[in-house]
Amino acid sequence: MKQRFGIISFVATLLLVPAPTASSHLNSVTLIGGTVQADHWPQSAQTVWNINPAHGANVAGARPVEDIIQASFDTWMSAPNTSLNVVRGTDSVATTFGMDGTNLICFVCHGDFDSEPETLAVTMTTVATQAGVPDGHGGSVQFAGQILDADIIFNSTQNFTTDGTGDGQDLQTVATHEIGHFFGLAHSAVVHAVMYPFAPARETRLSYDDMAAISLNYGKAAPDVSTGSIAGTVRLGGAAVFGAHVFADSNTSAEPLAAFNIRKSPIGALTLPDGSYVISGVPPDSYTVTAEPLDAPVLDSNLGGFAPAYGRSAVQTGFTTRWH
Ligand SMILES: [Zn+2]
Structure with a gap:
């Protein structure tokens, strides 16, 4: 278990x-x-x-x-x-x-x-x-x-x-x-x-x-390392997708944060009701951005009630994983 x-x-x-x-x-x-x-x-x-x-x-x-x-x-x-x-x-x-x-x-x-x-x-x-x-x-x-x-x-x-x-x-x-x-x-x-x-x-x-x-909420006035953000919108058949897990994953072997003892991992965000997302705190590198449904192993119930805060009963999961 x-x-x-x-x-x-x-x-x-x-x-x-x-x-x-x-x-x-x-x-x-x-x-x-x-x-x-x-x-x-x-x-x-x-x-x-x-x-x-x-x-x-x-x-x-x-x-x-x-x-x-x-x-x-x-x-x-x-x-x-x-x-x-x-x-x-x-x-x-x-x-x-x-x-x-x-x-x-x-x-x-x-x-x-x-x-x-x-x-x-x-x-x-x-x-x-x-x-x-x-x-x-x-x-x-x-x-x-x-x-x-x-x-x-x-x-x-x-x-x-x-x-x-x-x-x-x-x-x-x-x-x-x-x-x-x-x-x-x-x-x-x-x-x-x-x-x-x-x-x-x-x-x-x-x-x-x-x-x-x-x-994100405890930023430094003078950052130790420069980071950027990746923003976009997830749509399916023209309609906004709410609660998609969108993550940026490096497609190189670069380790821009190795000096800070930070492990390389994808960086994620969830789409809002209008389908928009912002992945922030992204170190300089080349990335593939993927959108996947929260249908396992992590469910929206694991995320503390994300959907109700936006007036929804659940996130949208009826789609397959997409890359761009
Ligand atoms: Zn926890």
Whole structure:
């Protein structure tokens, strides 16, 4: 059985109303007042995360979990063209989570894994629906779609390993994926991406797809490497195709991001209701662009409800894979 990562999002107004969110162009998005907003933290304010390092015997290995989590954050923070304003705070003893002012990393919290016991971990984010209201951390919300609180809960009924010993799932692999959600990234349909919804045995390096995603809403004023974008429209018989997975794949052996320890992979995006797409964060190279239906292995249900954010019940899958 494939083991799945989880993502849950809540939308905060004056009341905390759980609401589905969706993913588009590699980022989680929330439908707020009829506008689709990309979920992310403000770069101008520092985000603090706190770990409760307590864990059960399901987490094995000599390497401390604090080191694993720090290394996983560092992987995202060192991505080229990316500026993340986040720091580790004091350790926590909390075993509950929510919109409580603490962005908690927890191994002993009770997450709702009962209906999906194969889920390895889940990241819950609370997103603001409007600017100007209290942000729960002593300041004011800067923009709709701002993440106010994020908690990462590891499933205490799954086995993890911190150092490769034993038969548990590699903890750093799972943590790196969940921290992508912490920053507002959605699942990716690119198989080799860290944000792919199904866990590989071990993969702790970001791919081109992950780097494109994280640099989209956390860009640097002076980029480390120049990137471009590929835009177009997917039509079938003249009609726009909604929710096609479009990806750019290099057709050369060039490794333009090797110096940044970023793995070469396709870079993906999903088409919007008018069939348009933009694949951003594309390093200089020669690419083939392919459009494929989200009909397996990744389904739109794996992408957190992309279709409902655009008022649709499902993405369009009744077509075959096309290249151009
Ligand atoms: Zn996930």
